[in-house]
Amino acid sequence: MSDQETRVFEIRPIPGYGLGVTATAHISRGDLIMSEAPLITVDGSSVDGVGGIESSIVKSLKSLPKDDQRAYLSLHNCHGTKLSPILGIFKTNSIQLGVHEADAGWQVPNAAYSWNRKTSEELVYALNDISPGEQITVSYLDNTTSKAPRSERQLKLRISFDFECFCEACARSPKELDASDRRRRNIAQMDSAIGAGSLMKSNPGKALRFCQRILEMWEKEGLRDVSEYRTYYDAFQVCVMHGDLARAGAFAALALKVKEDCEGKDAAGLEKIKGLLECPESHPLAGTTSKWKTRIKSRHSIDSEGFEEWLWDRAE
Ligand SMILES: C[S@@+](CC[C@H](N)C(=O)[O-])C[C@H]1O[C@@H](n2cnc3c(N)ncnc32)[C@H](O)[C@@H]1O
DSSP: OOOGGGOOEEEEEETTTEEEEEESSOBOTTOEEEEEOOSOOOOGGGSOHHHHHHHHHHHHHHTSOHHHHHHHHTSOOTTTTSSOHHHHHHHHHOOOTTOOOOOSBOSSOSEEEEEETTTTEEEEEESSOBOTTOBOOBOOSOTTGGGSOHHHHHHHHHHHHOOOOOSTTTSSOHHHHHHHHHHHHHHHHHHHHHHTSHHHHHOHHHHHHHHHHHHHHHHHHTOOOTHHHHHHHHHHHHHHHTTOHHHHHHHHHHHHHHHHHHHOTTOTTHHHHHHHHHOGGGSTTTTSOOTTOOOGGGOOOTTSTTHHHHHTTTOO
């Protein structure tokens, strides 16, 4: 965990949630909140079944100082007697390394964690600006389930963590919940239409409009996480495919910014997007058609006036 003096959070009981993490200073989107090496890790590919996982945890625990062993055993176990305490604690608190996904399972989290392969640490970055006293929250769900309608999210949280979530996304009025669920279904449909690939080629204006609407809808949902990276990258591909190198470059710049904000400057995949930002025409889809051909010189800078209108100008 970061040095006590520079810590911007504290761990304390939150009524109804057990222990939680609260900001002690102003935190801006893109700030690193904490970085921590795991107490123990289990390599799922080299252990056999549940028994193998348990033996691996026990072995790792025995090699730790007594204080760390006690710290492990004091963690929350939401699985009661269904699993041994060692396994129950592991399943309640472990994070899959390398998976993109602070504390409290939130559907509009203000922070997200990511694995840093270079330092072998889990990092938590702020997704929004966070005020002192505000709870720091991350999603407990994988990228697909966290984007699903409320009933699916609740079911998964009940099964995996045994609680009912009343975060601001889940505790909306029935009318607002209905609108939120519809938005999420709509996003999923547009996402798969773009993912299918043929839309990008046959109707790039519509594909770009879908990207724009997905971003707008997530903003309405109050969620600005690393999934924005994929949407900007899709928009990049639409533009590069049809020869608009200027907008492709701008979308690459936005994709890069999202990834750096949510996962830091060491994030996996940054080199690739930096390369595409420098040279969009190096992408394999570049110039599939010349429908939108532009010269890269005409790129607008992200901060310039009128940038948003220019950026989405080709959306239909
Ligand atoms: C990884 S632990 C988090 C630390 C836990 N709060 C503690 O006191 O040890 C997961 C557990 O925290 C609680 N929790 C997390 N987010 C919650 C939420 N939004 N609403 C209610 N309980 C929550 C649930 O009991 C869940 O099983």
